[in-house]
Amino acid sequence: MAEERWIPETLFDDLGFRMSFKVDRVLYELQTEHQHLVLFEQPFFGKMLMLDGATQISKRDEFIYQEMMSHVPLFAHGAARDVLIIGGGDCGIAEEVLKHRSVKRLTQVEIDAKVIEFSREHFPEFTGPVFSDNRFESVIDDGAKYVARTDRRFDVIIVDSTDPQGPGKILFGEKFYAGCRRCLKKGGVLVTQNGVPFFQNNELTSTMSKFRRLFADATCYVAAIPVYVGGHMAMGFATDNKRLRRHPVKTIAQRYRKAGSFSTKYWTPEVHVAAFAQPRFIAEAVAKAKGL
């Protein structure tokens, strides 16, 4: 009888706790040029991807994160044509972005070609529609180098990165955020994954203090994603257009209808607007980080 394997998430070792996942089958395991990658079947969460001991995606609840990282900035903007994704190698967010007919060009800059390669094999539900869409462009590069060099300009930039460790560390730096600001068109918006404030408070507050120096309006919105243990996940939201996060449900619902009311499992116009209502401990951390 083969010994049972459990894979631990080591992201919170410094907090003295670990979450472990029972493994039905390891589908793919590799030390790439950039990080340790393991993809496995889990009895409850289904297919799960871990990079350097941190959970990236589970098939059971990926829709929450992917929908909130894509539809909130796109419907807040209302007329986005050019979109940039930094990271996002599993293509889950790209698939959601391409549901928006207004989007004319989507560029994804992922550092690790291996993540794309195995996602084409193991996440065809994402990569299939994405790679067959001629609006999509896949670039293998360090996102920080790309935003520092490109002469392209974008309406929306979505940073679907790993946590601030290994190759993802540079994507939490002020230089990178300044590079994103340089690439944004007037009135454009930048969103970032900022971890789970209850356990990763600094991952949010350090970003908020940098955003405050670069953008007229900086805040975060939240969603609860079961596999990212710890309650609310925070998504950074930065723009020079202060109206973007203040649209009423009526406006977002109109834009959703105009976009063809495509299917979603988590995002709704009401959830969109409510997501900017931060629980007090998060609102206080954000205010303090912004020196308010």
Ligand code: SAM
């Ligand atoms: N949703 C996940 C999370 O919240 O942790 C992130 C998923 S996505 C798979 C993260 C991607 O960011 C990975 O494929 C990783 O290779 C990519 N990445 C990390 N650092 C990067 C960098 N400097 N430039 C571009 N992509 C990067």
